[in-house]
Amino acid sequence: MTGRTLGAAGAKIIKKWEGCARKLPDGRFAAYPDPGSADGKPWTSGWGSTGADVKKGVVWTQAQCDARFDAEIVTYVKQVAAFIGETPTTQNQFDALVSFHYNTGAIGKSSLGRLHKAGQYAEAQAQFGKWIYNDRKPMDGLKSRRAEEARLYGTKS
DSSP, X not given: OTTOOOOHHHHHHHHHHHOOOSBOTTSOEEOEEOTTSTTOOSXXXXXXXXXXXXXXXXXXXHHHHHHHHHHHHHHHHHHHHHHHTTSOOOXXXXXXXXXXXXXXXXXXXXXXXXXXXXXXXXXXXXXXXXXXXXXXXXXXXXXXXXXXXXXXXXXXX
C-alpha cells in the first residue's frame, strides 16, 4: 500500500527505546558506542542514528537529532511499505514493523516479515521475541522493546 506513514504509536516506541542518550551538561548529545556489541560498533547519536558520519567526538543539538530522525525514518517507512506491499496491515502493525526495522534493518530477511507478508499475523507477532540478541547475547532492553512492539502489533486499531 502506498502512502503509508509512521503513526504516533510507532514514533513513540522508537524514540522511547532509541532515546537521545549521552546528554551533555550544555544540552547537546554526544555520540556513543553501541552498548551491546563487543567492539562498540556502530557508534550512535540522537534517536538511534548511525552512519559514517557518526563516530567518537560527534556532538549534536536536539534539533540536529530530531532532523536526522525525521530524514532517516522516511527511508525505513518506505522500505517496510515496499516490503509488505498490498498485505492487509493495520496502522499498529505497520508502526511495530517500522520500529523493528529501524532497530534491526531486517524486515526483508526476517521470518517476522515473511510471516506478516503471508498474512500469518499471530505467527508474525510471536517472532518479535526472537530478536533480543546483540552479539549473540540476550539484552534486557531488546526483550522489553520487542515485547512492546509485539503488543502494539497485536493491538487492534
